[in-house]
Amino acid sequence: MGELFDNLRLGFATALSLVNLALCLGGCMIGTLIGVLPGIGPIATIAMLLPITFNLEPTGALILLAGIYYGAQYGGSTAAILVNIPGEATSVVTVLDGHPMARQGRAGVALGIAAIGSFIAGTIGTLVVAGLGVPLSEVALWFGPPEYFSLMLLGLSLAVVLAQGSLLKAGAMVLLGLLLSTIGADLETGQDRLTFGFDDLSDGLDFAVLAMGLFGFAEVLRNLEGSEHQPKIESRIGRLLPSRADFKQALGPILRGTGLGTVLGILPGNGAVLAPFASYALEKRLADEPSRFGKGAIEGVAGPEAANNAGAQTAFIPLLTLGIPPNAVMALMVGAMTIHGIIPGPQVITNRPDLFWGMVASMWIGNVALLAINLPLVGLWVRLLRVPYRLMFPAILVFCCIGIYSLNNRPGDVLLMAGFGLAAHCLYKFGFEPAPLLLGFVLGRLLEEKLRQALVLSRGSFLPFVARPVSCALLLVALVVIIVALLPSVSKKRAEVSLS
Amino acid sequence: MGRVSRDLGAGLCLLGISLLAIWQGSELELGTLRQMGPGMMPRVLAVLLGVCGVALSVRSLTERSAQPSALPVAALVAGGAARWAPLRGPVCLLAAAGAFGLTVRPLGLVVAAPLGILLSMGAHVDASRGQRRWLLESLAFALGLTLFCVLLFRTLLSLPMPVAPWLIGY
Amino acid sequence: MKHMQWVALVVIAFFWAGSAKAQPYPSRPITEIVPFAAGGPTDVIARITGEYMSKLLGQQIVIENVKGAGGTTGITRGAQATPDGYTIMMGHMGTHAAAPALYPKLKYDPNKDFEPIGLAVGTPILVVVKKDFPAKDLKEFIAYAKANQAKLNEAHAGVGSVSFTTCSLFDSQLGIKPAKVAYPGAGPALNDLMGGQVDYMCDQIVNVAEQIKGGKIRALAIATAQRSPALPDVPTTKEAGLPDFQVSAWNALFAPKGTPKEVVAKLNDALAKSLDDPATKKRLLDLGGILPDPPERTPDSLARLVKKEVERWTPILKATGAVGE
Numbered sequence: 001m002g003e004l005f006d007n008l009r010l011g012f013a014t015a016l017s018l019v020n021l022a023l024c025l026g027g028c029m030i031g032t033l034i035g036v037l038p039g040i041g042p043i044a045t046i047a048m049l050l051p052i053t054f055n056l057e058p059t060g061a062l063i064l065l066a067g068i069y070y071g072a073q074y075g076g077s078t079a080a081i082l083v084n085i086p087g088e089a090t091s092v093v094t095v096l097d098g099h100p101m102a103r104q105g106r107a108g109v110a111l112g113i114a115a116i117g118s119f120i121a122g123t124i125g126t127l128v129v130a131g132l133g134v135p136l137s138e139v140a141l142w143f144g145p146p147e148y149f150s151l152m153l154l155g156l157s158l159a160v161v162l163a164q165g166s167l168l169k170a171g172a173m174v175l176l177g178l179l180l181s182t183i184g185a186d187l188e189t190g191q192d193r194l195t196f197g198f199d200d201l202s203d204g205l206d207f208a209v210l211a212m213g214l215f216g217f218a219e220v221l222r223n224l225e226g227s228e229h230q231p232k233i234e235s236r237i238g239r240l241l242p243s244r245a246d247f248k249q250a251l252g253p254i255l256r257g258t259g260l261g262t263v264l265g266i267l268p269g270n271g272a273v274l275a276p277f278a279s280y281a282l283e284k285r286l287a288d289e290p291s292r293f294g295k296g297a298i299e300g301v302a303g304p305e306a307a308n309n310a311g312a313q314t315a316f317i318p319l320l321t322l323g324i325p326p327n328a329v330m331a332l333m334v335g336a337m338t339i340h341g342i343i344p345g346p347q348v349i350t351n352r353p354d355l356f357w358g359m360v361a362s363m364w365i366g367n368v369a370l371l372a373i374n375l376p377l378v379g380l381w382v383r384l385l386r387v388p389y390r391l392m393f394p395a396i397l398v399f400c401c402i403g404i405y406s407l408n409n410r411p412g413d414v415l416l417m418a419g420f421g422l423a424a425h426c427l428y429k430f431g432f433e434p435a436p437l438l439l440g441f442v443l444g445r446l447l448e449e450k451l452r453q454a455l456v457l458s459r460g461s462f463l464p465f466v467a468r469p470v471s472c473a474l475l476l477v478a479l480v481v482i483i484v485a486l487l488p489s490v491s492k493k494r495a496e497v498s499l500s
Numbered sequence: 501m502g503r504v505s506r507d508l509g510a511g512l513c514l515l516g517i518s519l520l521a522i523w524q525g526s527e528l529e530l531g532t533l534r535q536m537g538p539g540m541m542p543r544v545l546a547v548l549l550g551v552c553g554v555a556l557s558v559r560s561l562t563e564r565s566a567q568p569s570a571l572p573v574a575a576l577v578a579g580g581a582a583r584w585a586p587l588r589g590p591v592c593l594l595a596a597a598g599a600f601g602l603t604v605r606p607l608g609l610v611v612a613a614p615l616g617i618l619l620s621m622g623a624h625v626d627a628s629r630g631q632r633r634w635l636l637e638s639l640a641f642a643l644g645l646t647l648f649c650v651l652l653f654r655t656l657l658s659l660p661m662p663v664a665p666w667l668i669g670y
Numbered sequence: 671m672k673h674m675q676w677v678a679l680v681v682i683a684f685f686w687a688g689s690a691k692a693q694p695y696p697s698r699p700i701t702e703i704v705p706f707a708a709g710g711p712t713d714v715i716a717r718i719t720g721e722y723m724s725k726l727l728g729q730q731i732v733i734e735n736v737k738g739a740g741g742t743t744g745i746t747r748g749a750q751a752t753p754d755g756y757t758i759m760m761g762h763m764g765t766h767a768a769a770p771a772l773y774p775k776l777k778y779d780p781n782k783d784f785e786p787i788g789l790a791v792g793t794p795i796l797v798v799v800k801k802d803f804p805a806k807d808l809k810e811f812i813a814y815a816k817a818n819q820a821k822l823n824e825a826h827a828g829v830g831s832v833s834f835t836t837c838s839l840f841d842s843q844l845g846i847k848p849a850k851v852a853y854p855g856a857g858p859a860l861n862d863l864m865g866g867q868v869d870y871m872c873d874q875i876v877n878v879a880e881q882i883k884g885g886k887i888r889a890l891a892i893a894t895a896q897r898s899p900a901l902p903d904v905p906t907t908k909e910a911g912l913p914d915f916q917v918s919a920w921n922a923l924f925a926p927k928g929t930p931k932e933v934v935a936k937l938n939d940a941l942a943k944s945l946d947d948p949a950t951k952k953r954l955l956d957l958g959g960i961l962p963d964p965p966e967r968t969p970d971s972l973a974r975l976v977k978k979e980v981e982r983w984t985p986i987l988k989a990t991g992a993v994g995e
Contacts, residue, residue, distance in 0.1 A: 034657070047708045047735060048658065054721055141865035168559075172514050172552040179521055179545040185738065186528075186538035188852040189829060193538055194524045203738050217593065224589040224623050268861045323880050324861045328707070331857065335709025338876070339717055341956050345880020390624050394617040395645055397593065401600045401616055402609070402649060406659045411601035418597035422590055430510035449854060452536045456851050457823055457867065460534035 004131055011130075011357030014059060015365055023056070023064040024362050028369045031071015035078065038085045038216060038396075039208050039403015042072040046332045050339070058340035059355050063362045065336055069329050070122070070312050070363075074370045077114045077305055081107060082381055083396055085216040089207050090308035092438045093276040095215060096162075097293060097300030104296050107382045108240035113250050113298060114305040115374040116242070121258040121306035122367030125313030128262050129320075130360050134349070136314075137321040140266045145454035146464045148269065150474035152447040155274045157478040159436040160485040161281040164294045167485065170436045173427075177440020178447070180205055187449055200412040208407055209417045210441060212400045214434040217421025220393045222428065240379055246298055253283045253303030261310030268318045268326040272311030273442055276304035281481075313363055320356055322346055511557030518550030592623035608664040613649055617642040695755055695933050696729040702923075703751075703759040705744025708735045710856070711876045711957075715791050715921050716760040718953050722944035727936070740830020741765040742773055745924075749778040753926040755933035758787065762921040767979035768835045771987035780980055786972035787923035788938045790945070791959040793874040794894040795836045795917045796904065798887045800866045808890045808910035811870075815846050822848035825859040825868040832919045833859065835983065836893070837872040838990050843914055863887055874919050875900060875958035893917045900958040918960060920979075922972050934969060942967045 014020065030049075034040045046065050053061035076087030081098035094114065101110040128136070143151075156174055163170030183194045184204025195201035242250070257279040265272040283299040284290050293300050318324045323344035325331040337344050342352060349356045404413045424434055458464045466472050521542060531537025596619035604612040621638050653659045704716045713735060720731040736744035741764050748759035766780040778784075797808065805811040815822055824841070826834040833856060841848065851868055853859035856877045862868050864886045875892070879900055882889045891910040892898055907915045923941055925934055944950050945961050954961060965971065 030657075037652075040657070040659070044659075045657070050708065050717065051721070051730075051733070054717075141861070144862065144865060144867040168552060168556055169510065172549060172556070175545055175549045175552065176514075176517065179517075179542060179549060182542045182545065187828060187854055189538050191528065191538050193528060193542055194521060196524060202743065217597075221589050221593060269858055318861075322861075322864065322886070324857050324864075325709070331707060331709040331855075333709070334857075335714050335717075338709075338714045338957065339953070341953055343876065343880050343957065346884025346886055347880060390621065391641060393624070394596075394620045394642075397596060397620045398600070398613050398616050398645065398649065401597060401604075402613070402653055402661065405601070405604055406653070406661060409605075409660065411605055414597050414601035414604075418594050418601075421597075422594060425590065426513070429506075430513060431506055432510065445854075448541045449852075451541075453851050453853070453862075455533055455536055456849050459849070460532065 007353065007357045008130060008361065010353060011359075011361030014354050014358030015063065015361035019057075020060050020063050020358070020362060021365070023060050024067050024366050025369050027064040027067020028071040028074075028366050028373060031068035031073075032075040032078075032370065032373060033071075034068070035072035035075020035087050037075075037403055038079060038083075038087060038212055038400045040406055041088060041208065042069050043328050043332065044406065045072075046329060046336075050332070050336055053336055054339065058337065058342050059358045061336055061340060062333060062355070062359055063366075065333055066316070066359065066362065067366050067369075070309065070366055071370060073309055073312050074115065074118060074374055077118070077301075078111060078374070078377075078381060081110045081114065081301070082385060083216070083392075084219045085396070085400070086211050086438075089211075089273050089438075089442045090276050090304075090311070092211065092435060092442070093162075093280045093304040094301055096280065096435055097295070097297050100294070100296035101298070101301065102385065106296065107385055108378050109242045109246055109298065110301050111378045111381060112241040112375065113246060113302050115371055115378075116247075117250060117254040117257070117302045117306040118309035119367050119371045120254050121261060121310040122313055122370075123364060124258050125262055125265070125310040126360060126364040126367070128310075129313055129317055129363065130357075133317045134321050136266050137317050140268060140318060141322075142470065143267055143271075144468075145450045145457060146468050146471040147474065148267075148271070148450040149447060149454055150465060150471040150478070151267075151271065151274070152443050152450065154474050154478040154481070155277060155443050156440065156447070157481045158277050158281040159439050160482055161284055162277065162439065163433055163436050165431060165433060169432050173432050173434070173436040174440040177437040177442075178444040179440075180210065180437075181441045181444025182448065188452070198412070200410055200416075203408075204445075205416075205441070206404075206407055206413065207438075207442065209404055209413050210420055211438065212404055213417040213420025214424040214438065216396060216400045217418060218424035218428060218434070220396060221421060221425045223389065223393070240382065241375070242298075250298050250302035252286075253279070253299040254306040256282060256286075257303035257306035258310045261307035261312075262314050264307075265311035265314030266317045266326075268324050269446060270327040271446075272308070272315050272326070275307035275311040277439055279303035279307035309367075316359070316363070319344060320348060320359065323348070505560050507560030507563075508557050511553045511555070511560060514553030514556065515550055516553075518546045518553055521546035521549070589623045593620055595622075596620035605662055605665075607666060608662040609650055609654070610646060610664045610667070613646040614639075614642040617645055695936060696727050698756065699730040699732050700727070700755070701757045702731050702733050703744050703748040703757065704733055704735050705737060705741035705748075705759065705761070705765055706735065707737050707855070708733075711793060711874055711919075712741075712760055712762055712921055714876070714957070715954065715959070718950055719790055719941060719944045722947050722950045723937075723940040726940045726943055740769065740772065740828065742769050742776060742778075742830070745769075746777045748924070749783045749926050751926050753785070753928035753930075755925065755929050755937070758923055758925045758937065760790065760921060761924050762832070763919045763979060763983075764830055764832055764835060766922070766924070766976050768830065768983045768987055770980060771984040772830050772835075780976050781973075783927050784924040785927055785929045785934050786969045786976065787925055787934055788941045788967050788969060789962040789972050789975070790921045790923060790941065791954050791957075791961060792918040792920040793876055793957070793959050794892050794898055795832070795872050795919060796875055796878055796882075796892045796901075797840065797870065797872050797890045797907075797915075798863065798878050798882065799870040799890060800863050800868065801885070801887060802866065803869060803888065805890075808905070808907070808912060811890055812844055812911070815844055815848070819846045819848060822846065822870075823868040824848040824850050825853060825863055825871040826850055827856045827859050827873075828852055828854065831856070833871055833873045835987065836917045836919070839917060839983075839986050840872055840915055842986055842989065843912065860887075872917075879958055891915075894960065898958055900956070920975070922975075938967070938969055 034045050076091040077094050079085050079087045080091040080094040081102050084095050084099040086092040086095050098110045159170055159174045185202050186193055192202055260278050261275040264275040283303040284293045315326050318326045319330045325334050334344050401414050404417050525539050525542040528539025529537035530539045596616045599619055600612045600616035654663055704713045706712045724731045745765045751757035769776055805814045881887050889904045891907045892904045893907050893915050
């Protein structure tokens with residue numbers, strides 16, 4: 001314990017230097033901005049800012065880049081709540097209840113609880129990284145391909161809980177999402193799959209293109225269709241920040257979400273993307289009135305937001321303790337470290353304790369900074385909702401177009417987004433929901449990759465999936481989730497909730 | 501007139517997608533379980549999707565209760581100006597995105613953005629104001645928003661977006 | 671009178687645009703295409719050398735990451751770019767030697783479609799095994815591998831990657847055909863190696879050095895003539911009993927065919943000088959890189975290397991039967 005305090009003291013001393021503090025704040029602000037803007041994500045921004053970090057001290061450089069990363073998580077929730085557009089894969093779940101809350105005039109409450117929940121999760125996450133980082137990284141290594149596959153199956157089974165309407169349609173959407181994720185060059189052979197001859201699709205579909213199309217474009221279409229040509233938003237704004245009662249309701253989900261995010265974040269290969277979905281499903285299961293979900297239940301915002309922020313913190317564990325980046329953003333951090341002569345690996349924590357502990361300390365400082373930045377902004381964002389829709393929607397559209405174009409500098413992406421928007425509109429008409437589709441898409445690549453790897457390792461046998469303890473346990477949980485959802489009593493409730 | 505039952509339409513839609521996927525992926529190797537080829541996963545998923553589609557269609561046909569029409573069939577059949585009204589939104593937005601996509605590289609943001617904004621605004625004409633006034637307002641808004649975008653994306657975030665290659669070179 | 675202002679503006683604009691072309695090279699930022707994700711070894715090398723080159727040339731070298739298909743997507747784009755010296759690319763052994771054998775529909779010819787600029791850095795390859803692999807050194811590994819082929823699992827970072835290509839050579843020299851497990855990158859492959867899910871892989875030193883030092887995996891040999899100062903305890907393949915396995919993943923700068931000779935010369939000079947700059951040199955050496963000797967830094971030397979490497983790798987890779995697209 002004493003050692004931990006010493007290390008933390010070193011960390012804070014490093015992180016609180018004027019330069020590092022400024023970099024932390026700068027990073028958080030840039031991150032928030034790009035998180036709010038649809039399309040542009042932390043990956044592109046960090047890649048662009050890499051050259052600028054050359055002249056900085058390695059610790060400072062990493063603090064800046066890390067700030068952008070979690071800033072983007074906070075910003076992404078803002079966009080999700082206000083305009084129903086998930087900026088990142090981790091904000092998909094926030095739109096389900098966050099945006100309905102905004103429509104009910106409770107945008108401030110939603111934004112506030114998202115920020116507060118993220119802060120609590122971030123604090124706990126930082127403590128976990130500080131205290132349990134090294135042992136947890138060992139645990140993560142137990143996850144081989146079969147375990148991962150089972151985890152992904154469990155994730156997909158959550159779609160049945162996530163969905164509000166017909167189970168069959170939700171399942172179909174998951175399958176469609178999985179199918180869409182196979183588009184692009186095959187991992188092993190490099191052959192193009194389902195690309196219809198378009199070279200542009202060789203890299204696969206970008207999440208942002210799909211999300212913008214399904215949520216941004218389709219949403220605008222839907223709103224314009226109504227007789228008033230705009231979404232029904234309560235004119236009175238209501239509270240700007242969560243009340244005591246709100247907070248009490250949200251505390252449990254926040255803590256549970258933090259737990260889920262912390263555990264899933266350490267899994268290399270972006271297992272963290274599962275955390276918000278898992279949290280949403282858990283909260284819906286535990287709530288006394290699950291029918292509130294999808295209509296503005298505060299637990300549906302608090303839990304997932306906490307989960308994704310906790311996951312963002314613990315995602316640093318495999319990077320800092322093993323030198324393995326768990327996702328694309330962390331891979332950029334590896335690059336940043338390498339350029340500065342610090343090669344990430346198990347020895348970083350002993351060779352450069354100032355770097356490790358400085359980063360840990362600045363994680364927490366970053367969360368404080370983000371809370372300080374985002375809470376006052378709530379008022380500004382809420383006021384933005386009052387802009388007449390006839391001006392809002394072209395702005396949303398053009399932001400989406402610019403954001404999407406900036407991903408790969410490909411005009412084709414913009415057209416693809418529009419195409420998906422139209423398709424989503426049709427799907428909506430038929431009673432399908434977009435959330436399970438995105439879930440399938442997000443998990444698809446990893447699911448297939450792990451399945452193929454596991455089958456090669458087992459020489460074609462499916463035995464390891466049930467023989468290995470962790471994998472077996474995950475599969476059982478998935479089975480339970482599906483069975484419970486299929487029980488007659490539950491599906492009857494579901495029929496009442498189905499979309500009209 | 502014909503009522504397109506929603507679930508039937510949904511099921512057929514899924515079936516269509518499934519067949520499309522199977523057709524596109526027909527040249528890919530399936531491989532074996534030991535060494536899954538690139539075609540295995542898409543094929544399996546497409547087949548499952550098709551099964552869902554069939555299930556949905558069958559269910560809709562066996563259900564007695566009438567369901568709301570999914571597509572604006574009534575409007576299309578009724579004819580007249582009302583026929584095109586529901587299509588206005590999608591067409592305008594598609595045109596807006598298309599125009600943006602086609603013009604952003606050669607002509608830059610200063611052309612692409614206003615074009616996109618104006619075309620999309622066509623989806624929502626406010627009949628209460630005069631035609632001319634609306635046009636001027638929209639133009640002003642489009643130019644203002646474009647300026648804001650250029651400042652935000654190009655200047656502040658330094659994203660490599662073409663602003664006006666024909667005017668200032670980048 | 672009002673119109674005169676506009677006319678003047680247009681005239682000035684024309685002159686300004688026209689004069690930009692008359693200025694000496696380089697008069698605006700240069701785009702360097704790196705055909706892999708940012709943060710990976712090639713990207714890092716490009717950024718480290720690019721930083722110093724930018725200083726020498728007086729114009730910023732802007733890295734553009736274009737990933738896909740083992741690096742061939744980015745190289746294809748670079749090969750088709752305007753040969754005015756403002757688009758160059760960092761290729762490596764995979765894109766300019768292995769690609770023709772692995773990608774039958776390849777849209778470029780490494781020997782014909784480029785103006786070689788110069789070699790940057792080579793990164794030695796190591797053979798690494800999981801921590802508790804039942805072989806203490808390379809000789810025991812070879813014996814075990816030959817006896818237990820069917821059980822052996824080799825990790826690689828995808829068809830066309832350095833780990834795939836170099837291990838193909840390794841396997842063919844040993845005469846074994848292990849089960850090859852594909853990962854979406856060196857990181858995930860290394861991760862499963864550390865977890866003991868797979869048995870071995872061949873990878874660049876910069877990806878594995880720290881994990882070896884931290885004891886998470888073991889190195890059996892390094893495929894160079896001399897031991898690396900970064901990992902002095904790892905024997906060379908010559909010492910360990912497999913002298914024919916000598917590979918290093920070389921990285922080099924290329925320009926599209928038709929780029930003027932003076933431009934190429936200027937870029938080559940900047941690159942060569944950056945390799946001599948003490949700070950840059952140190953960073954590259956710290957990564958475990960091998961810097962080419964002065965005679966190897968010329969464009970002609972690079973052209974010869976490309977030719978030789980294509981000839982070397984084509985038969986080996988064709989024999990594996992792997993096909994990319």
